[in-house]
Amino acid sequence: MSASAALSWFARHEVRLAWREWLAMMTGGRAKRKRAIIGLVIFAAIMHLPAWAVIGRFADLQPPLDKPTLIVITATIFLAWALMLSQAIESVTRVFYARADLDLIMSSPAPLTNVFSVRIAAIALSVTGMALLLSTPFVDVLVIGGGVRWLSAFGVVIAIGLSAAAVAIAITVMLFRLIGPARTRLVAQILAAIIGAGFVIALQVAAIFSYGTLSRFTVLTSDAASAYAPGPDSPLWWPARAAVGDGEVLALLIAFSLVLLGGVMAIFSSKFADTVAHVSATSMTPRRAPRASAFRGGSRQQALRAKELLLLRRDPWLVSQSLMQLLYLVPPALMLWRSFSDSSTAIVLITPVIVMAAGQLAGGLAWLTISGEDAADLVATAPLPPQRVVRAKIEVVLLVIGIIFAPLIAALAFASVPQAAITAIGVIVATTSAAAIQLWFRVQARRSQFRRRQTSSRLATFAEAFCSIGWAATAALAVSIPIAAVISGAITAAILAATWKISPRRA
């Protein structure tokens, strides 16, 4: 086989792997391909409704755009780019640390620079492909409402997808060079979480300090933002102008992204092989834990709880996964702090944010403790009833949630005791719901499969999300319109009951 034929064969192999990984992610590895595609089409069709609600009113926008509009569109595109960058950093890290075929590739006679060029291109394609898929309903709505000129928005998505992949590769390889393979994985994942959430949070923080609201649009549409923004001819507005149909600017953007990706491939492909070799060498280096002074006594449940807490503490990957949820607590915490100095009614918004964050975090923790048991046989053959094992694990979830959220609720009590009490109840209910759903849908898995937990049961994932939102809304309404809280709480409880009714544990 010639070098070019081998390269194209490898490219096909990469595309096939990416497709199967994507399909497994979408279907949880169970549904048939045809059913998955039909489901996806139906989902995409349904997604047009919220897309219409969110973006439909902007379809009539015509160039030239005024400054506030340019700022809002540019910020939205930047947010999308940040999210893609976050996703791409994840993908690159996975290529270094988690691909099972690296030994095979490294030991093959194929030129590694070429092979890793293909892999970089595959990352760029998959990130861009996913972005196109997610943006399609929004762009469709704009095309239907405002004409075919909006099709150029797809071009913008491609350009930002390619550039995000290029920047992600550069960041990850440079991180590796700067801080070494042992720390890169953790730092890259934390960075991905911060980049993904950071922009929205920064806008919210600015809005809180300037206007006492959580709305990021308040900052973007303010006179101050317009005053500081550059003139309409600035390259900063190119993505916004390209999105509304400026073909010339769009061509420039795509060309720039391709050049950027090509440059990254040329510079970093050869370093990929070195990086991979270093990572595999590092993974074989033993890591010493601090010497324990003596074995601790206590009950069997205490042994279980101590083990779970130690594993959580020693799992930096989990820390980075959880960080995203905790980052969203920064704005309400700031708002809380700010509200001590005035009587802003916006403080009501803190309650749902805290309750929702608690529910989401509890879902992840409950999966780790209940389903993600690496020594399932050991625990199952231990002389204690399964109910006590489950109870000990749920206690760990409650304990961690308590440690994280108790200070916030205590601070809230200084502003409003009733609101703090409602928030505390909301946190407990949301946490218990999330843990219960994980319990009903538990599937034995390894902790390292945490990333795929959402694909193992779509139903559990949706139920968890709906319940978190439901309890958050109920808590918010309990603070402001108590009678509406009763209705919202009843609906959420009904969702939870329906989830239990159809759960495999009940069957």
Added chain:
Amino acid sequence: MVPGENALLRKRDRSAIMTDVSALEVRGLTKRFDRPAVDALDLTVRAGEFYALLGPNGAGKTTTLRMVAGLLRPDAGSVLISGIDALADPVAAKQVMAWVSDEPMIYDKLTPLEYLEFVAGLWGIDPAVSQPSAHELLVSLGLGPHLHERCEGFSKGMRQKVALAGALVHDPRLIILDEPLTGLDALSARHVKGLLGDRVRAGCTVIMTTHILEVAERMADRIGVIAAGRLVAEGTLAELRVQNGRTDTSLEDMFIALVDAGAVAA
């Protein structure tokens, strides 16, 4: 010298320890998946005995042992462990038993000592007893230099040894091992065999599945051969030879003949 190495060959010396009390008594054990995996199996293992369960892949060895260990619920039958009804009182049965699977399931983020501390905690062992015992076990298995290293970088053999040490730290009366020597190098395998030999000499009962017939031949007091979910032959090596009417044949030849006959009968 590896502990208990010589003792392995002195099976006759252990006959004094073995008693008529059954460490394990299985009656009519049945499990069906899409086909019968274990088919009304009867099995008795005496206390203080080293019992090797042999059989081809898919014969029902692991399914049988997983039901005994309480990891699978049988469709029918009874399991008595040291006289305790394991289906009626699983907690009491588990207290005296240990299970080691062929795929060592340990926690990557814990050190071997921390893992053993956790296991001892689960079995409710006094730390004053379990700590020195854990240390001694790990050192005897050659893990002394790795006591404070996280298991994430361990080879399969090292992980298997940690899992085995975990099974022994609570001093069980019955140890069930499913292919414990898979993936171990010669020295590690000898360490494990030595440790098991020591336990059996001390009165512990060991039930082990293995595909390494030489291990069964050298270590086991009695051998059971299972095929298509049924016990097709059982006894000492000499008894198996007599049963097969082939006094000069090897265990491997007998095993193949028995399995073939079992498959035909099924």
